[in-house]
Every structure is written in structure tokens, then in C-alpha cells.
Amino acid sequence: MDAAAGSVPTKAASDTRAPGRVVKRHSIVTRVTHWATFLAILVLVMSGLQIFNAAPYLDASDKSDPAHRVLSIDNRDTATGSVGVTTIFGHSFTTTHFLGYTDDGQGVGGETTRAFPGWITFPGYQDLAGGRHWHFFFAWIMLIAGALYLGFGALGRELPLLILRPSDLPKLWPMQAYYLRLRKEPPDHGKYNPLQKAGYTAVLFVLTPFVILTGLALAPGFDAVAHPLLWVLGGRQFARTWHFVATLAFIGFFFGHVFLVLATGFFNNMRSMILGTYRLGEHEGTGP
Amino acid sequence: MKRRLFVASSVAAALAGCAKATNAINDWQPIHPILDTAESLDYAIIGTHGSAQLYAPSDITENFPTNGLPTPHQSEYLSYLQDNFASYRLPVTGLVDHPQHFTLAQLRALVSLDEITRHDCVEGWSVVGRWRGVQLSSLLRLVRPQREARYVVFRSFDVDDSGTPFYGSIDLQQAAHPQTQLALDLNGKPIDDAHGAPVRLRIPTQLAYKSTKWVKSIEVVSTFAHIFGGKGGYWEDNGYAWYAGI
Numbered sequence: 431m432d433a434a435a436g437s438v439p440t441k442a443a444s445d446t447r448a449p450g451r452v453v454k455r456h457s458i459v460t461r462v463t464h465w466a467t468f469l470a471i472l473v474l475v476m477s478g479l480q481i482f483n484a485a486p487y488l489d490a491s492d493k494s495d496p497a498h499r500v501l502s503i504d505n506r507d508t509a510t511g512s513v514g515v516t517t518i519f520g521h522s523f524t525t526t527h528f529l530g531y532t533d534d535g536q537g538v539g540g541e542t543t544r545a546f547p548g549w550i551t552f553p554g555y556q557d558l559a560g561g562r563h564w565h566f567f568f569a570w571i572m573l574i575a576g577a578l579y580l581g582f583g584a585l586g587r588e589l590p591l592l593i594l595r596p597s598d599l600p601k602l603w604p605m606q607a608y609y610l611r612l613r614k615e616p617p618d619h620g621k622y623n624p625l626q627k628a629g630y631t632a633v634l635f636v637l638t639p640f641v642i643l644t645g646l647a648l649a650p651g652f653d654a655v656a657h658p659l660l661w662v663l664g665g666r667q668f669a670r671t672w673h674f675v676a677t678l679a680f681i682g683f684f685f686g687h688v689f690l691v692l693a694t695g696f697f698n699n700m701r702s703m704i705l706g707t708y709r710l711g712e713h714e715g716t717g718p
Numbered sequence: 719m720k721r722r723l724f725v726a727s728s729v730a731a732a733l734a735g736c737a738k739a740t741n742a743i744n745d746w747q748p749i750h751p752i753l754d755t756a757e758s759l760d761y762a763i764i765g766t767h768g769s770a771q772l773y774a775p776s777d778i779t780e781n782f783p784t785n786g787l788p789t790p791h792q793s794e795y796l797s798y799l800q801d802n803f804a805s806y807r808l809p810v811t812g813l814v815d816h817p818q819h820f821t822l823a824q825l826r827a828l829v830s831l832d833e834i835t836r837h838d839c840v841e842g843w844s845v846v847g848r849w850r851g852v853q854l855s856s857l858l859r860l861v862r863p864q865r866e867a868r869y870v871v872f873r874s875f876d877v878d879d880s881g882t883p884f885y886g887s888i889d890l891q892q893a894a895h896p897q898t899q900l901a902l903d904l905n906g907k908p909i910d911d912a913h914g915a916p917v918r919l920r921i922p923t924q925l926a927y928k929s930t931k932w933v934k935s936i937e938v939v940s941t942f943a944h945i946f947g948g949k950g951g952y953w954e955d956n957g958y959a960w961y962a963g964i
Binding site: 476547550553554652654660667 | 734736740745756777840
């Protein structure tokens with residue numbers, strides 16, 4: 431699986447899929463938009479948590495309504511000082527140092543009553559106005575990077591190779607079995623394997639539109655032209671909850687993605703996404 | 719135990735460093751004009767279209783919250799409050815053909831809008847209230863804005879702790895929006911002092927920090943660059959975007 435390890439060519443050099451052969455893997459558009467999107471998601475998540483901190487609770491309703499609260503990150507004074515208290519679906523947990531009573535973001539290790547800690551918000555200190563500027567700027571960066579990637583991908587070969595097709599569905603389990611070492615060979619596939627296709631298709635065509643729409647639903651100016659969207663999402667506060675759920679999904683995707691980058695040849699993978707070249711392993715596309 | 723403490727304090731120091739780094743980036747002023755380009759795009763794309771959703775009486779939030787600056791405590795405002803705003807006059811001046819001063823009774827005679835709409839705070843929360851008042855567009859028709867008029871500036875009776883007066887502004891498109899009103903009543907009663915008495919601006923298609931409370935005067939201008947911080951409002955001078963439709 432580690433392509434770099436199998437660097438001795440075992441097939442004729444004329445075989446373009448021979449293990450060990452260095453091939454051009456990612457176009458300049460793919461590489462630039464990949465890193466732009468990474469930076470955008472990083473800033474969007476951190477500035478989003480900054481914005482969340484201004485009203486550290488989520489409701490499953492249109493207007494704010496404690497009766498429909500699904501999450502609140504609060505603090506409580508005790509005899510021994512303030513403690514952070516996080517309540518999820520009515521169940522409360524003490525979360526001092528992590529949530530509710532955390533890093534004050536001044537950069538000197540102090541703590542204060544704050545939902546998300548300063549080290550994970552952008553900027554570190556409490557600054558709703560600043561957080562909003564960063565959030566809305568990088569929302570455009572992500573949108574533009576995504577549009578460029580899809581635009582160039584649709585013109586070239588990239589997108590057809592990436593989109594999950596019905597014919598890929600029977601191959602999903604064999605691919606998973608290969609990853610779990612229950613199977614010696616992965617099923618036949620192109621540049622991206624069936625699980626990669628499923629993951630990227632879901633992120634590109636389900637999760638990204640969802641995070642954009644749930645974010646726009648928070649804008650009163652957009653709501654004025656999108657009443658049905660708000661109705662579908664369950665109202666503005668519910669949209670805020672969905673937007674948070676979408677954020678968690680992005681974070682989950684990020685960790686899964688990074689795990690696979692590490693597990694399938696970190697340096698080879700990084701080279702392919704920075705310089706564009708990739709050393710083939712035994713099987714094409716068993717990478718991240 | 720000592721090693722664990724060392725690891726824990728190293729992690730804490732590294733994490734505190736994260737905040738240091740993001741703070742330094744945010745404090746670097748040249749970045750902000752670049753970030754502000756997004757506001758222009760948001761305004762160009764979202765702008766002032768459509769109409770805010772209307773709600774049913776059963777949706778109204780009880781105990782409508784207050785937020786932002788505290789109720790004015792200056793003698794001028796308190797004396798108006800004492801005589802129930804009988805001597806209150808609302809000047810509507812600036813780049814208009816017929817500047818006028820309106821009494822509260824005159825404003826009440828102009829009431830044309832009674833809507834239950836959602837009030838969205840920049841902090842993230844939403845409440846629903848019934849707002850009754852004068853459509854701003856109908857008031858502006860009486861004073862006749864001139865050709866070079868672009869913005870409407872609202873000065874408030876309110877002053878923050880450091881003595882800076884509160885004010886805000888909207889453009890003529892937002893002023894002409896049929897749901898932009900000078901609200902006199904909230905939930906069936908005259909607006910009380912905590913919620914902006916006697917008159918507050920109410921813009922359901924933008925975040926609530928644009929809806930100036932305790933309106934003292936209205937001025938039609940071509941630019942707001944010369945007013946206080948020059949960004950078009952108290953919150954804008956404190957870093958918030960002028961366009962709050964998003």
C-alpha cells in the first residue's frame with residue numbers, strides 16, 4: 431500500500447501503471463484549490479466558533495427558545511470557583527478547561543467564562559465583529575476555490591473520475607474489506623477508489639451545498655428571498671444548529687482524510703498535492 | 719506525576735500560542751480592508767430584496783429581551799420620559815426640500831405598518847415581536863429627499879460609557895423598503911424606555927444592530943464620512959460591517 435516503499439519497478443517501464451513509476455497525479459488547479467480550501471475551512475471553523483461564542487447555545491426552533499435547546503455551553507459559580515457546564519439534549523457535563531470555562535484567548539494561559547477556548551477561535555480573544563469579517567471573507571475563498579475546482583474538473587478529466595456512480599456501489603464493501611485487510615486485492619477502479627469517490631462526492635455535492643445554505647439561512651437579508659429554505663430547515667435557529675452540525679461533519683471528514691493521508695504514504699501523498707507527482711504503488715488510487 | 723504536569727503545561731503553552739498567533743493576524747490592520755471586500759460582495763449579491771417573513775401572534779416572544787447599550791440616563795432623555803414625550807420633536811432634516819419636526823402625535827397619525835416579524839441579533843439569537851409604526855418611506859416622501867441624497871442617518875439619545883453618542887445609517891434603498899419602519903409600538907404597547915422609546919428604527923431584513931433605538935433626529939445625507947468615526951454607525955465605528963443583511 432505504501433507506494434514509496436515499493437519503489438523498484440517490477441513491470442516493464444512501458445507499463446504506465448507499473449508500481450514505482452512516478453506519474454503526474456494532480457493538476458495545478460486541483461493543488462491550488464485544495465490548499466485554498468484547506469485554509470478556508472480552517473479559518474471558517476475557527477471564526478465560526480468565535481461567532482458561536484457570542485450566543486453559546488443551539489435551538490431546534492425558528493426563534494430562540496430554551497424549550498427546544500439542543501446544546502448550551504455555560505458556566506456556573508461554585509465554592510471553588512467557576513466551572514464550565516455543557517448541556518446536550520438535557521444532559522449536563524462538567525467541561526471546565528475545555529468548554530464553558532476556558533482559555534481566555536489572551537495568549538498567556540489565563541481562563542475565563544467562555545464557551546469555546548481561545549486557542550480554537552479566530553481571533554483568540556472575544557471579537558464577534560472580527561470573527562464575522564474573517565468568516566465571510568473565507569466563505570468567499572471557499573466558494574471561489576470550489577467553483578474553480580468544479581469548473582476546471584468538469585472541463586477536464588478530473589470530475590468524471592471522482593463522482594460516485596451506481597456501478598461503484600457494489601465495490602464499496604470490497605474496498606472497505608481491502609482497507610480492513612479482509613481482502614488481498616482492492617476491486618478494479620480508476621484514479622479514485624470507490625470509497626474515495628463516495629467520500630469526495632458526499633463532501634462536494636452534499637455537505638458543501640448544505641453548509642452554504644444553512645449559513646445563508648442565518649442572514650436576514652437572504653431569508654427575505656428564501657422563505658421556503660428556512661421552512662425546510664426548521665427556522666433560523668434550527669439553521670444555526672444545522673450549520674454547526676455541518677461544521678462537525680467537516681471536522682470529521684478532515685480527520686478521516688488526514689488519517690488516510692498518513693496511512694497510505696504521507697510524503698508521497700503530500701508530494702502529489704504540492705508538486706503534483708506521485709509514485710505509484712501496487713494499486714492505483716489506494717491513497718487518501 | 720511531574721512529567722504529566724510538564725506535558726500538560728507544555729500543551730497549555732502551545733495552545734495559548736494559537737491564540738497569540740490568531741490575535742496577531744487579526745491585529746494586523748492592513749488585512750482588514752482586504753477582508754472588507756467580502757462585505758461589498760455580500761451587499762452586491764444579497765442586498766435589499768424580497769421581504770421578511772411574517773409571523774402569527776402565537777409566535778411572539780414573551781419578555782422581549784434588550785441588548786446593546788443600556789437605556790439612556792442623560793437629563794435630556796429623562797425629562798422627555800418624565801413628560802411622556804409630550805415635548806419630543808423628531809427633526810427630519812439634511813438634503814431634503816421640506817425639513818420638518820414631527821411631534822409624537824403627528825407620527826402616530828402617520829402609522830401605516832403593523833407587522834409581526836423576527837428580530838435577529840448579530841450575536842446569533844432571534845426573537846419575534848409585533849411592530850407598529852410609520853413606514854420610513856412615507857415619512858421621507860413628506861420631506862422630499864434631494865437628488866444627491868444617498869443615506870439616512872439616525873442619531874440616538876443614547877451615549878456609551880466613554881461619552882460616544884450612538885448613531886446608525888442606512889441607504890435610500892433600505893429606507894424605501896416597505897418593511898423599514900419607525901416603530902412606535904412593540905407587542906401592542908407604546909415602546910418602553912428599555913426598548914427604544916419613543917421611536918426606534920426597525921429593519922427586519924438586516925441584523926438588529928442597524929435598528930437604532932431612542933431616535934433623536936433623522937438626517938438625509940450624501941455621505942457619512944464626516945459623522946463621528948465615519949463608518950456610518952456606532953457599531954460600524956467599532957468594527958461591525960455597515961451592511962448587516964448577513
